[in-house]
Amino acid sequence: MKKHLITIVCGLCSYVATAQSGSKHLDSVAGDYFLHGISILNELVAIPNDSHFPEQLEKNIEWSRENFEKRGFKSETLETNGVPLLLLEKKSPQAKKTVLIYFHVDGQSVDPSKWNQESPYNPVLKKNDGSGWTAIPMETLQNAYDEEWRIFARSASDDKGPIAMFLTAWDALPMMNKHPDYNIKVILDFEEELGSPHLPNAVVKHKDKLKADMMLIMDGPRHQSNEPTLSFGARGISTITLTVYGPKAPQHSGHYGNYAPNPALGIAQLLASMKDDNGRVSIPGYYDGIELTSKEKAILEQVPDDEKAIQKKLGIARKDNVGNTYQESIQYPSLNIRGLQSGYVGDEARTIVPSEAIAEIDVRLVPESDPDRLFKLIKDHIKKQGYQIIEKDPTDEERMQHPKMVKWEGKISYQAFRTPFDSEPGLWLDKAYRKAFGSSPVKIRMGGGSIPISPFVDALGIPAVTVVTVNPDNNQHSPNENIRLGNYKDGIKTMLAILTESLD
Incomplete structure (x- = not known):
């Protein structure tokens, strides 16, 4: 018994020593190629990539094709009904497995006036001296490094940073005398930032070319602790636009304020009827099919969330009562009012009864929630509130016929996906992370955001896991988006660990 115990202890010590050695080696290689990686990142983010301007995207397609091809990847354009996809392929001798890796290259729109620098497409290195972010010359990195410094630019984190990390790691492979065995x-x-409207049909059309054994999504921020993280799912998304009507034209509130029904009040009452005072959707059946087991709750509890810190960061004294914790809350479908519009406010405020009121809603989906079913439940609820649902602006006849009308515009973008922790990619990535960081990563059962991956999962029949690398406070989609240097270096290290982890 004593000998057996000694053997186990010695084996454990040997494993820990090997893991530490592997981590140090990967860290050293990532450090050696760090400046090379910064140059790739700065070159890529300097190309404007607003999804709304196809001419900008053409330059990004050209850069991507050129940079992958010079690294030995075969490129192919996959046509869609919009901007094409770009497929890059690299085969490995005697490989038995194929890994499909997803990135998106487009970015959110920018308002340069909201950025604290001349241009969102001119990457700027900054440090925080306690009173705010101050620009320092990019050349400073030639002789100095601080993991807390950041590079500010549109798409620095979402999602050009991860692309640059991948290319940097690929360039470092010869130094390690290794290459992927898959x-x-x-x-x-x-x-992607437009919701990838043409992706589902394109995946079905090109599924033979996309065939793989598993999929890795290189997008998104780490857990709030900024510890190495893997995410095993993401909510899907649907959107609804509701328009409630009042008088045909805005009317003087003195003359008609007690006479013409106000659509702003109408839509406020309609929206309020959809949720209770605790923030739960009150529409019967909305949460049907979702029952978290004790095992599933235990998985969620392993995520190192600090609930008080989250609420302090958000500046809220209470939370909605959908789930007992943050992690539980995102296991359920949401019904979120993302915008309201009616009349005028501020300096433009006018004493009128508005002619219409508009509510923009997004519905985050989970695997158990069928978007068509949720849409039907919401529509049925609206009808019970006395509204006639129409699909276009009302005619004069319809205005005289129906006391309450709402125009419905609904769109189902893509479904949710979720992969088990003990799936093949889950176990493989856990080994890679332990090699890189000496321990297993934080594992998120399902992230709250939405990424257009379910079309791949459904059409190709493969498991998918999201490899998240960027800092959680990166301001993605907002002014002053950034990538923390410590995360960028760790990202290169993560890519190296995955590329050198055997999948045979």
Whole structure:
């Protein structure tokens, strides 16, 4: 018994020593190629990539094709009904498995006046001296490094940073005398920030070319602790626009304020009827099919969230009562009012009864929630509130016929996906992370955001896991988006660990 115990202890010590050695080696290689990686990042983010301007995306497609091809990848354009996808492929001798890797290259729109620098497409290195972010010369990195410094630019984190990390790691492989023992297919999406409207049909059309054993999504921020993280799912998304009507034209509130029904009040009452005082959707059946087991709750509890810190960061004294914790809350479908519009406010405020009121709603989906079913439940609820649902602006006849009308415009973008922790990619990535960082990563059962991956999962029948690398406070989609240098270096290290982890 004593000898057996000694053997176990010695084996454990040997494993820990090997893991530490592997981590140090990867860290050293990532450090050696760090400046090379910064140059790739700065070159890529300097190319404007607003999804709304196809001419900008063409330059990004050209850069991507050129940079992958010079690294030995075969490129192919996959046509869609919009901006094409770009498929890059690299085969490995004697490989038995194929990994499909997803990035998106497009970015959110920018308002330069909201950025604290001349241009969102001119990357700027900054440090925080306690009173705010101050620009320092990029050349400073030639002789100095601080993991807390950041590079500010549109798409620095979402999602050009991860692309640059991957290319940097690929360039470092010869130094390690290693290469992947699996085939790699990289798919680049150029319309993700528009909701990838043409992706589902394109995946079905080109599924033979996209065939793989598993999929890695290189997008998104780490857990709020900024510890190494893997995410095993993401909510899907649907959107609804509701328009409630009042008088045909805005009317003087003195003359008609007690006479013409106000659509702003109408839509406020309609929206308020959809949720209770605790923030739960009150529409019967909305949460049907979602029952978290004790095992599932235990998985969620392993995520190192600090609930008080989250609420302090958000500046809220209470939370909605959908789930007992943050992690539980995102296991359910949401019904979020993302915008309201009616009349005028501020300096433009006018004493009128508005002619219409508009509510923009997004519905985040989970695997158990069928978007068509949720849409039907919401529509049925609206009808019970006395509204006639129409699909276009009302005619004069309809205005006289129906006391309450709402125009419905609904769109189902894509479904949710969720992969088990003990799936093949889950176990493989856990080994890679332990090699890189000496321990297993934080594992998120399902992230709250939405990424257009379910079309791949459904059409190709493969498991998918999201490899998240960027700092959680990166301001993605907002002014002053940034990538923390410590995360960028760790990202290169993460890519190296995955590329050198055997999948045979």
